[in-house]
Amino acid sequence: MITYNQAEFIQQAIIGVLNQKCNFEFELILSNDSSKDQSNQIILNTIKNHPNGGRVKYFFQANNLGMNKNLKFALENCSGKYVAMCEGDDYWIDTLKLQKQVDFLEANDDFALCFHSVDVLFQDGSIVKDFFIKDVFDKSDSTIYDLAAFGNYIHTPSVVFRNNFLKLSDNFIKSPIGDYYLWILISQHGKIKKISEVMATYRIGVGYFSSKSEEDRAFLFLSTLELISANVENRTVSQVLKCKIDALKFRKLPHYLRNSHFNDEFSNPKFISSFISIKTLILAIFEKVKRRYKLIF
Structure with a gap:
């Protein structure tokens, strides 16, 4: 205690x-x-x-x-x-x-x-x-x-x-x-x-x-x-944590807390394609538009 x-x-x-x-x-x-x-x-x-x-x-x-x-x-x-x-x-x-x-x-x-x-x-x-x-x-x-x-x-x-x-x-x-x-x-x-x-x-x-x-x-x-990601012995865990770090920088923190390196990386078109396929991205955009405008298909 x-x-x-x-x-x-x-x-x-x-x-x-x-x-x-x-x-x-x-x-x-x-x-x-x-x-x-x-x-x-x-x-x-x-x-x-x-x-x-x-x-x-x-x-x-x-x-x-x-x-x-x-x-x-x-x-x-x-x-x-x-x-x-x-x-x-x-x-x-x-x-x-x-x-x-x-x-x-x-x-x-x-x-x-x-x-x-x-x-x-x-x-x-x-x-x-x-x-x-x-x-x-x-x-x-x-x-x-x-x-x-x-x-x-x-x-x-x-x-x-x-x-x-x-x-x-x-x-x-x-x-x-x-x-x-x-x-x-x-x-x-x-x-x-x-x-x-x-x-x-x-x-x-x-x-x-x-x-x-x-x-x-x-x-x-x-x-x-x-x-933790820099010091944990388990390499798989380290990679999982690094992915969480990227996600937090993009989705959780306000703009002024994101470091310039991350912003530079995110502005690179290869950043998104390295995580998801173009097909998945298009489907995700379609689903978002569908929810927003309550379209019925």
Whole structure:
């Protein structure tokens, strides 16, 4: 668990972890990135007063590291066989969450990561069941290729993964979106399992990424894709991500954010023909005209 200036939420996050009922030992690695609010005192009081407070290994950073550097620090201090994540503004709602996910990974060596559905909590107090996964991606088993093609369909407080290959480079620290970068690294080593049960709540609009504007989120996601595509070991995944980068530059970002190289490439007639045939292009134009004018044939 990492946190920074999340005094309003941090106690609920910690309690959700410490209330877990497991037939194995676990500990909470909690790294506070030099918060300026009351987070430190709330954390200390929660550890002191909770019966399982002794499970917490608490670090208060003397100087602000930044989100991904703080996450790297926390992950490097995890000594267990498995790692679960829950940032300081989210919380777990099922006391058997860890047990269920660890049981699955123990029985299925070919899976590297297990995640589950979450409730999405908006700032006005309304809750929606995991709309992104439900509407966009609803497979039980997936792979790194799905993750590359569909984007980040995994919410951070839902994951448990094997702790056997976390060597995070400086590129991870540079990445605007750390969790997606991490999921790609992990899924190079095995399949991904989705459990349909809702076992955590994800707050939207209060974290670093979800509180950004749509334009800013698109730019941050693009920057993350560029870093991953340049450093991922799997060449097919790298190519998929590069295609997504081109698509984002053309379809998602405003004109002034598209770099001149891309504009030059797009102005070249060979650009389109390298992706689709002339026949497909003509059919697509025909379908668009047909829909626009509601022609009946």
